[in-house]
Amino acid sequence: MxxxxxxxxxxxxxxxxxxxxxxxxxxxxxxxxxxxxxxxxxRKRYRLPPGPWAWPLVGNLSLTRDDQEAFYVKLRRLAVERYGPVITVHLGTVRCVTLNSVEVITEALVHKGADFAGRPYQHSLHEMTDGCKNVAFADYGPGWKLRRKLALQAIRHYMRGAQMENAVHEVVAVTADKMLAEPGAFDPKGYTSLLMFRILDSILFGQTKPRDCPPLEQVMDVFDQFAKESEERFLEDVVPLVRFCPTPRFRRAMKVMDQFIDYIRKNIEEHRKSFSPDNIRDLTDSILLAQIEAARADGKETMEQFSDSHVVQTIFDILAAGIDTSRTTLHWALLFLAGHPKVQTRMQAEIDAATGPRLPQLADKPNLPYCEATLYEVMRLSPVAPTSLPHNTMCDTTVGGYDVPKNTLVLVNLWAAMHDPGKWEQPEEFKPERFLDAEGQLSAKQESWMPFSTGRRSCIGESVVKPELVLILACLLKTLSVSLAPGQEYRVTTRFVSLFLNPPLPYSIAVTPRNK
Structure with missing residues (x-):
């Protein structure tokens, strides 16, 4: 033998x-x-997760086609009907493992967090973020850990002040007046976008503005241009040879990105000139303080991992991600409230009981459990980033009983976890009370509620976004009521623009003043 x-x-x-x-x-x-x-x-043999047959070169890109069913919905249907919660799909020639239940998401991102903590290399993001010097897209490692730690430290320091509350009060008052001045029904997208940008700009940069900075409306237009150019995948990310002769769309995106980064850089330079550790005026000051304190403690190594360029990219992270996620969440919230007047009325009664004649404050948050529950239900039903940002495996690992080789692209289907009928009663229904206990207070956070993802790469802005959006909604509903435009049917439909963003289709609302 x-x-x-x-x-x-x-x-x-x-x-x-x-x-x-x-x-x-x-x-x-x-x-x-x-x-x-x-x-x-x-060669090593892998027991890879199952998945649909893939066409040569194009793979399963048909799953991402903009039709009657979004990509993340199709994935959950495939998980339930055929393959189970861990599915392999091919996005072009790239093998991608998708996680479609809270159990496998938790296993991967929490119990095996370091294995799944990487970010895949993408040429466009590398170029636009100065070599991925930010927090969101940087690969997992010591430098990323330090930058995330310092960013969280700055956010915690900032949240002890009253700057956010003052910014929300000022900006919401102006926005509400403009909305009430509309002669009829209107699309609120422009208002929610500018409102969130003004608030975030104030949170980050306060009133300190370089004299040559453009008006905020102009900066917002630049950001929207970049968002539009980036809706579809760049050819440079698919065909490496194209990088030597970039496409016109890629060049346009880089140009508007440079303009946006220049706006951030000028604000930071102005802050450095007048910085005082005894007078932290805004979140940029908090980040600069974190950089200075870390450099004193750890010296040259820290400066290399959190240089001035890293500071610029970290602030870009907070501003860009905050605008896109917060304005889209607010846009969804106004649609849900306009379509559910009873929910809106209950929120307004709670707000009035907690605040009397004055505007809501952050300190009122414990007395606004139904308002907070409503926000949580908006985020559950229509998560802004339904498949989160892509992950990359740092080593050979396993999930759900299957092998996942090193350097595998992993997509986390947060939408599937938050629409699982085994975890949520009537998951397609808008029911804020599902987040309240028998006494009407917020119940313990459910494991399958994860609009900010979970584990090591969860969103660093969660501690800012949740109280900020509760306060914004409370201030708006203190001032006005929203309803659908006359004759418009209430419908919850996604405008499927990319794998990673989930905005609603355009809709119109009417607003009326509240006589308090």
Missing amino acids: LSPSQGVLTFVKGVSNRLPGSSPTQALLVGALVGFLAYVLT
């Missing part, structure tokens, strides 16, 4: 004896054959 290795050698000798030609030719062919057979016999 021959062993596998002996069998291979016997087979190779037999082939070599039959090969025509000179001895060097035989040696070359035999060597190639031996190498190939050795690779086949010794």
Whole structure:
């Protein structure tokens, strides 16, 4: 009985004896054959997750087609009907493992967090973020850990002040007046976008503005141009040779990104000129303080990992991600409130009981459980980033009983976890009370509620966004009531613009003042 290795050698000798030609030719062919057979016999075998058959080159890109069912909905249907919660799909030539239940998401991102904490390389993001020097898209490692730690430290320091509350009061009052001045029904998207940008700009930069900074409306237009150019995947991310001669769309996106980064850089430079550790005016000051304190404690190594360029990119992270996620959440919230007047009325009664004649404050949050529950239900039903940002495996690992090789792209279907009928009663219904206990107070956070993702790469802005949006909604509803435009049917439909963003289709509302 021959062993596998002996069998291979016997087979190779037999082939070599039959090969025509000179001895060097035989040696070359035999060597190639031996190498190939050795690779086949010794390569590591993986038990990969199942998935639909993939076409050559294009893979399963048809799943991402904009039709009657969004990509993340299709994934959950495939999970339930055929493959189970861990599914392999091919996005073009890239193999991608998708996680479609809270159990496998928790296993991967919490219990095996370091294994799944990487970010895949993407040329466009690398170029736009100065080599991924931000927090959101940087790969997992010591530098990323330090930057995330310092960013969270700055956010905690900032949240002790009253700057956010003052910014919300000022901006919401102006926005509400403009909305009430509309002669009829209108699309609120422009208002929610500018409202969130003004608030975030104030949170980050306060009133300190370089004299040559453009008006905020102009900066917002630049950001919207970039968002539009980036809706579809860049060819440069798919075909490396194209990077040597970039497409017009890529060049346009880089140009508007440079303008947006320049706005941030000028604000930071102005802050450095007037910075005082005894007078932290806004979140940028908090980040600069974190940089200075870390440099004093750890010296040169910290400065290399949290340089001035890293500071710019970290602030870009907070501003850009905060605008897109918060304005989209607020846009969804106004649609849900306009379509559910009873929910709106209950929120307003709670707000009035907690605040009397004054505007709501952050300190009122414990007395606004139904308002907070409503926000949580908006985020559950229509998460802004339904598949989160993509992950990348740092090593060979496993999830759900399957092997996941190193450097595998992983998409986390947060939408599926938050629409699982085994975890949520009537998951397609808008029911804020599902987050309240028998006494009408917020119940403990449910494991499958994860609009900010979970684990090591969860959103660093969660501690700011949740109280900020509760306060914004409370201030708006203190001032006005919203309803659907006359004759408009209430419908919850996603405008599927990319794998990672979930805005509603355009809709119109009417607003009326509240006589308090």
